[in-house]
Amino acid sequence: MELGTFWVTIAFVVDLAFRVIALVxxxxxxxxxxxxxxxxxxFFIPYFGFLAFVAFGSRRLPKKRRDNQLAINTHLxxxxxxxxxxxxxxxxxLLDRPEFPRWLSPTVRMNEKLGAMPMVAGNDVSFxxxxxxxxAEMASAIDAAETTVHVEFYIMSYDEVTKEFFAALERAGQRxxxxxxxxxxxxxxxxxxxxxxxxxxxxxxxxxxxxxxVQPWRGVYQRPDLRNHRKLLVIDSTLAYTGxxxxxxxxxxxxxxxxxxxxxxxxxxxxxxxxxDSLEALFVSDWYQETGELLTTPSPRAPSGPSQDVCAQxxxxxxxxxxxxxxxxxxxxxxxxxxxxVLSSPYFVPDESMRYAITTAAxxxxxxxxxxxEIADQQLVFYAQRSYYDELxxxxxxxxxxxxxxxxxxxxxxxxxxxxxxxSSNIDMRSFSLNLEVSVLMASPRVVGELESLYxxxxxxxxxxxxxxxxxxxxxxxxxxGLARLTATVQ
Numbered sequence: 001m002e003l004g005t006f007w008v009t010i011a012f013v014v015d016l017a018f019r020v021i022a023l024v025x026x027x028x029x030x031x032x033x034x035x036x037x038x039x040x041x042x043f044f045i046p047y048f049g050f051l052a053f054v055a056f057g058s059r060r061l062p063k064k065r066r067d068n069q070l071a072i073n074t075h076l077x078x079x080x081x082x083x084x085x086x087x088x089x090x091x092x093x094l095l096d097r098p099e100f101p102r103w104l105s106p107t108v109r110m111n112e113k114l115g116a117m118p119m120v121a122g123n124d125v126s127f128x129x130x131x132x133x134x135x136a137e138m139a140s141a142i143d144a145a146e147t148t149v150h151v152e153f154y155i156m157s158y159d160e161v162t163k164e165f166f167a168a169l170e171r172a173g174q175r176x177x178x179x180x181x182x183x184x185x186x187x188x189x190x191x192x193x194x195x196x197x198x199x200x201x202x203x204x205x206x207x208x209x210x211x212x213x214v215q216p217w218r219g220v221y222q223r224p225d226l227r228n229h230r231k232l233l234v235i236d237s238t239l240a241y242t243g244x245x246x247x248x249x250x251x252x253x254x255x256x257x258x259x260x261x262x263x264x265x266x267x268x269x270x271x272x273x274x275x276x277d278s279l280e281a282l283f284v285s286d287w288y289q290e291t292g293e294l295l296t297t298p299s300p301r302a303p304s305g306p307s308q309d310v311c312a313q314x315x316x317x318x319x320x321x322x323x324x325x326x327x328x329x330x331x332x333x334x335x336x337x338x339x340x341x342v343l344s345s346p347y348f349v350p351d352e353s354m355r356y357a358i359t360t361a362a363x364x365x366x367x368x369x370x371x372x373x374e375i376a377d378q379q380l381v382f383y384a385q386r387s388y389y390d391e392l393x394x395x396x397x398x399x400x401x402x403x404x405x406x407x408x409x410x411x412x413x414x415x416x417x418x419x420x421x422x423x424s425s426n427i428d429m430r431s432f433s434l435n436l437e438v439s440v441l442m443a444s445p446r447v448v449g450e451l452e453s454l455y456x457x458x459x460x461x462x463x464x465x466x467x468x469x470x471x472x473x474x475x476x477x478x479x480x481x482g483l484a485r486l487t488a489t490v491q
Contacts, residue, residue: 015046018042018046018050019042019043019046022038022039022042022043022050022053023039026038026039026042026053027039031351031352037486037487038053040486041053056223056224056225059223059226059319059433059434060319061222061226061318061319061320062222065222065289065320066320068288068289068320069285069289069320069321072116072284072285072288072289072294073115073116074116075294076116076117076281076285077116079281080116080117080118083118083120083274086121086122087120087121087122087274088118088119088120088121089108089118089119089120089121089311090118090119091105091106091108091109092105094108094119094311094443099418099445100418100419100443101336101338101416101418101419103332103335103336104336104419104443106332107329107332107333107336107441108313108441110328110329110332111313111315111325111329111441112313114315114321114323114325114328115314115315115316115317115321115325117278117281117282117313117314117315117316118313119311119312119313119441119443120273120274120275120277120278120311120312120313121274121310121311122273122274123271123272123273123274123275123276123309123310123311123312124271124272124273124309124310125269125270125271125275125310125312125442125444125447126269126270126450127267127268127269127270127450127451127454128241128243128267128268128269128270129266129267129454129457131245131250131263131264131265131266132161132250134245134266134268135161135162135164135165135245135247136164137270138165138233138241138268139164139165139167139168140168141233141235141239141241142165142168142169142171142172142233142235143168143171143172144235145172145177145235145236146177146236147177147178147236147237148177148178148179148180148234148235148236148237149169149172149177149178149179149180149233149234149235150180150232150233150234150235150280150283150287151169151179151180151181151182151233151247152181152182152183152211152228152230152231152232152233152282152283152286153182153183153184153230153231153232153233153246153247154183154184154187154188154227154228154229154230154231154246154424155183155184155187155188155191155246155247155248155252156181156183156188156197156246156247156248157188157191157192157193157197157246157247157248157249157252157253158193158196158197158200159193159248159249159253160249161248161249161250162247162248162249165247166200166204169181169204169206170204170205173204173205173206174205178207179204179205179206179207180206180207180208180209180283180287181201181206181207181208181209182208182209182210182211182228182283182286182287182290183197183208183210183211184210184211184212184227184228184229185210185211185212185213185214186212186214186224186225186227187227187229188210191248191252191253192253192254193253209287209290209291210290211228211286211289211290212226212227212228212436223434225434226319226434226435227434227435227436228286228318228435228436229424229425229431229435229436229437230242230282230286230424230436230437230438231243231244231245231246231268231424231438232279232282232283232438234276234279234280234283237276237277237280238272238273238276238277239270239271239272239276240270240271240275240276240279240280241268241269241270241271242268242269242271242279242422242423242424242438242440243266243267243268243269243410243411243422243423243424244266244267244268244346244409244410244411244423244424245264245266245267245268245409250263250264251263251264252264252377257377260405261405262375262377262405262406262407263405263406263407264406264407264409265402265406265407265408265409265410266409266410267410267411267412267422267454269422269440271312271440273310275310275312275314275440278312278313278314279314279438281314282314282316282438285316286436289320309444309446310442310443310444310446310447311442311443311444312440312441312442312443312444313440313441313442314438314439314440315329315423315438315439315440315441316436316437316438316439317329317425317432317436317437317438317439318435318436318437319433319434319436320436324432324433326425326431326432326437326439327351327353327354327432327433329421329439329441330354330357330413330421330425330427331353331354331357333413333415333419333421334354334357334358334360334361334415335357335360335361336415336419337361337366337368337415337416338366338416339366339367339416339417340366340367340369340414340415340416340417341358341361341366341367341368341369341413341414341415341416342369342371342412342413342414342451342452342455343358343368343369343370343371343413343427344371344372344408344410344411344412344413344455344458345370345371345372345411345426345427345428346372346373346376346407346408346409346410346411346426347376347378347381347385347426347427347428347430347431348370348372348385348388348426348427348428349381349384349385349388349427349428349429349430350388350427350428350429351429351432354427354432355388355391358370358392358395358397359391359392359395359397362392362395362396362397363395363396367398368396368397368398369397369398369400369455370392370397370398370399370400371400371402371408371410371455371458371459371462372385372399372400372401372402372408373401373402373404373406373407373408374401374402374403374404374462374463375404375405375407376407377407380484380487381428381484382484383477383480383481383483383484383485384481384484384485384487385428386477386481386484387481387482387484387485388485389465389470390467390470390471393465393466393467393470394467398464399464399465400458400459400462400463400464400465401462401463401464401465402458402461402462403461403462403463406461408458410454410458411423411424411425411426411427412451412454414448414451414452414455416448417445417448418443418444418445418448419441419442419443419448420441420442420444420447420448420451421439421440421441421442422439422440422442422451423437423438423439423440424437424438424439425437425438425439
């Protein structure tokens with residue numbers, strides 16, 4: 001055999017071996033559509049596809065992190081057992097409350113089983129909808145802190161809008177308050193001025209830690225796009241903020257965004273009551289993951305007044321958990337809806353189960369509204385999202401496009417008259433599988449009323465997309481949407 005023929009044969013055998021191994025390994029414990037996307041990549045661009053699969057093919061965090069999550073879940077469950085009966089709302093208690101649907105009880109039980117957090121009563125909830133005012137209010141709350149300030153955000157930036165937030169952290173540290181800060185390493189590092197952020201955190205009297213660091217030279221590595229997307233601030237274990245907003249100016253320090261006039265529109269929730277302690281427990285969990293230090297916190301207080309009327313449950317999710325906690329929550333809510341369903345999500349790329357749940361709801365007569373942006377900052381996700389519009393519209397879903405140049409970034413769900421969810425989770429496969437997220441399930445007609453008012457305000461700045469108009473889009477847009485959809489499961 002000639003030398004050239006020999007090497008051609010070797011290359012053929014190696015290529016064939018890669019493909020056979022891929023057929024065995026790739027489909028294992030994956031959704032069929034995800035497995036197919038990876039197989040197409042490996043078969044059509046063999047070597048690049050194989051290397052991409054090695055780097056990005058697993059959505060699981062390292063075993064140590066998964067074991068840590070199991071340990072913290074055990075800790076949270078033991079702590080929950082010490083709560084007074086006046087705080088915990090058991091699934092059985094919910095069955096005795098006629099203002100709430102009966103399907104809520106098994107949903108709460110499922111959430112507690114998966115995320116180790118019980119539903120708690122006696123919470124007062126309000127919403128902040130102005131971007132700059134929200135950051136200013138959080139800074140004021142930090143100025144009133146007496147014991148602890150715990151900060152955890154996907155993106156943090158030290159800039160003209162956030163500098164007072166950091167100044168409040170400095171003042172808190174100077175008067176003896178313990179301040180701890182968590183931020184996602186990769187997401188924050190992508191922002192202009194990351195070195196300024198690190199320098200400012202180093203200068204202040206506080207402890208800070210990057211979340212999910214990618215540092216292979218130190219033996220610290222996991223799939224680099226597995227990120228901590230949570231946003232929360234907890235003060236003295238009794239006051240908390242969570243929602244969709246990051247700690248950064250509203251154009252995300254991006255010159256191209258500023259040139260186009262793009263600004264993010266978010267909603268944050270202010271919480272007083274035992275729910276703040278649940279959010280504190282989530283911070284404790286993430287702090288333990290990143291530092292190995294298990295913090296102790298005081299026991300939550302009993303309800304203190306009739307104004308505190310909201311029953312709520314924190315639902316953590318992410319690749320450290322065995323199940324896709326937020327996907328299971330959203331599917332349960334959508335299937336539970338009887339009259340009305342409102343979904344606000346800047347990135348809407350549902351998996352197959354979610355897509356069927358939403359279209360099924362519309363087909364059985366539920367009034368379904370989807371609120372998304374007219375434009376987007378991430379084009380691949382944007383085109384993948386648009387690929388679902390035809391099917392949704394045909395099923396009867398009403399789609400509202402928030403007018404440019406604003407990027408609607410708020411994330412919430414309204415179900416009928418008494419149930420809602422707000423948090424960091426988008427309705428997309430990245431949030432379901434790849435990101436650590438926080439969602440808050442709330443049972444309260446008052447909260448639904450306030451979120452409904454917010455939705456109607458958003459709608460007044462939106463245009464409705466109709467099926468007839470949508471089908472007039474050019475062929476090249478349809479082509480790009482189709483290609484983007486193929487990548488949706490691995491984005």
